[in-house]
Amino acid sequence: MASEPKRRYTLEEYLELERTSEEKYEFWNGEIFAMSGGSRNHDEVTGNVYSWLVNQLQGKGCRVYTAGMQIKTSAALPYRYSDGSVVCGPVELEKFNGCDLLVNPILIYEVLSTHN
Secondary structure, three states, X not given: OOOOOOOOOOHHHHHHHHHHOXXXXXEEOOEEEEOOOOOHHHHHHHHHHHHHHHHHHOXXXXXXXXXXXXXXXXXXXXXXXXXXXXXXXXXXXXXXXXEEEEOOOOEEEOOOOOOO
């Protein structure tokens, strides 16, 4: 029995889904992936990293973003979310299909696992 080929999405379809859905998705090579929710420990670690970065960068012309900011960079192609990111200097956004895509982070961080 042959399996059905995976549906490929256009960038426009993905960004429309992002704009209209309560869920968050990542886009990779025409495929979309629903992002799972984090654990309590994951949330505590990401919150602590965010707070530390905000404190360390205060007064230095930098902004710290949480997981809600979608990122578009050549280093993390093509459109994704991370646990957080930092921009120093002017914030550069690409507006596409009603979505704001951050294009100039100097730091992207991801909490990969947490244990009790």
